[in-house]
Amino acid sequence: MDSMTLIAVASIVTAGLTTGFGCMGPALGEGRAVATALTALAQQPDASATITRTLFVGLAMIESTAIYCFVVSMILIFANPFWNHVIAQATTAAAK
Amino acid sequence: MRLSPDEMIFWQHGYLKLNATIVFTWGLMLVLAVGSKLITRKLSTGLERSRWQNLLEIVVTAIEKQIEDVGLRHPEKYIGFLGTLFLFIALANLCTVIPGYEPPTSSLSTTAALALSVFVAVPLFGIEDQGMGAYLKSYAEPTVIMLPFNIISELSRTLALAVRLFGNMMSGAMIIGILLTITPFIFPIVMTALGLLTGMVQAYIFSILAAVYIAAATGTGKPKPEPAPKT
Numbered sequence: 001m002d003s004m005t006l007i008a009v010a011s012i013v014t015a016g017l018t019t020g021f022g023c024m025g026p027a028l029g030e031g032r033a034v035a036t037a038l039t040a041l042a043q044q045p046d047a048s049a050t051i052t053r054t055l056f057v058g059l060a061m062i063e064s065t066a067i068y069c070f071v072v073s074m075i076l077i078f079a080n081p082f083w084n085h086v087i088a089q090a091t092t093a094a095a096k
Numbered sequence: 097m098r099l100s101p102d103e104m105i106f107w108q109h110g111y112l113k114l115n116a117t118i119v120f121t122w123g124l125m126l127v128l129a130v131g132s133k134l135i136t137r138k139l140s141t142g143l144e145r146s147r148w149q150n151l152l153e154i155v156v157t158a159i160e161k162q163i164e165d166v167g168l169r170h171p172e173k174y175i176g177f178l179g180t181l182f183l184f185i186a187l188a189n190l191c192t193v194i195p196g197y198e199p200p201t202s203s204l205s206t207t208a209a210l211a212l213s214v215f216v217a218v219p220l221f222g223i224e225d226q227g228m229g230a231y232l233k234s235y236a237e238p239t240v241i242m243l244p245f246n247i248i249s250e251l252s253r254t255l256a257l258a259v260r261l262f263g264n265m266m267s268g269a270m271i272i273g274i275l276l277t278i279t280p281f282i283f284p285i286v287m288t289a290l291g292l293l294t295g296m297v298q299a300y301i302f303s304i305l306a307a308v309y310i311a312a313a314t315g316t317g318k319p320k321p322e323p324a325p326k327t
Contacts, residue, residue, distance in 0.1 A: 053165070053304070056301070057301060057304055057308075060260065060301040064259070067259065067267065068259060068263065071259065074267075
C-alpha cells in the first residue's frame with residue numbers, strides 16, 4: 001500500500017471509530033442524568049425550575065465531549081492536513 | 097465542502113478580507129442596536145406601553161432573574177455583559193431560518209472571540225468585587241498545590257466554551273447541507289428545527305456558564321458569618 005492509500009484508509013477508519021465511540025459515552029451519561037433529574041422532579045415538583053435549568057446545563061457539558069469527537073471526525077474527513085499535503089504532492093507530480 | 101462562513105469572501109484587498117462572518121456579525125449588531133434604540137425612544141413608566149417595549153421588558157426581567165438564580169446578588173452590574181452575550185448568540189442562531197444566512201457562530205473565530213471576552217471579564221469582575229489580593233489568593237484555594245490546576249481549569253473552561261458553541265453550530269449547518277443531497281425537503285426541515293432548538297439552548301448555556309464562572313470568581317458562594325446572638 002502506498003502512502004496515499006494508507007493515509008486515506010487511516011483517516012476514514014479513524015473518523016468512523018471516533019464518531020462511533022464518541023457518541024456512546026455521552027449518550028449513557030446523559031441518560032443517567034435525565035433519569036436522576038426525573039427522580040428529583042418527582043420528589044420535589046416545586047423545585048422544577050432549578051432542577052430543569054441545572055439539568056440543561058449538565059446535559060450541555062456532557063454533550064460537549066460528543067461535539068469534540070464530532071469536530072475531530074469532521075477535520076479528518078474534510079480538512080485533513082495529511083491528505084491535503086499528499087494531494088498537493090500528487091498534483092504537482094502529475095503536472096510535470 | 098465549506099466548513100465555515102470564513103471562506104465565503106465577498107471582497108478582498110491584499111490581506112483585508114470581507115468574509116461572511118464579518119458581514120453577518122455586523123448585520124446582527126446593526127439589528128440589535130438600531131432595534132433597541134428605536135424601541136426605547138419613548139419609554140413609558142405607566143401601565144400603557146407599546147408591545148415592543150413589553151417584549152424588551154420581558155426579556156430583560158427574565159435575564160435578570162436568571163442571573164440572580166445563579167447567585168450573583170446585584171444583577172444590574174452583570175446584565176450588560178451577560179445579556180449581550182445571550183442576545184447576540186440567540187439572534188445569531190435564530191436567524192438561520194433566513195435563506196442564504198450562515199450563522200457567524202458556526203465559525204471558530206467568532207466563538208473564540210466570545211470565549212476570550214468571558215476569559216477577560218471573569219477576573220475583571222472578580223477583582224472589582226473582591227480586590228486584587230483576595231482574588232489572586234482564591235487561585236491557591238483549597239491548598240497551594242491546586243494553583244496550577246486552577247489555572248489550567250481557567251484555560252480549559254475558555255477553550256470548552258469556544259469549541260462547544262462552534263461544534264454545535266457548525267454541525268447543525270453541515271448536517272443540513274449533507275441531508276439536502278440525500279433526502280430533500282422533509283427531513284432537512286426537521287433537522288433545521290432541531291438546529292434552531294440547539295441554537296437557543298447553546299445561547300442559554302453560554303451565558304449561564306459565563307454567569308456561573310463570574311459567580312465563582314466573585315466569591316458569592318461564601319455566606320457572610322452571622323454575629324453571635326447576645327444572650
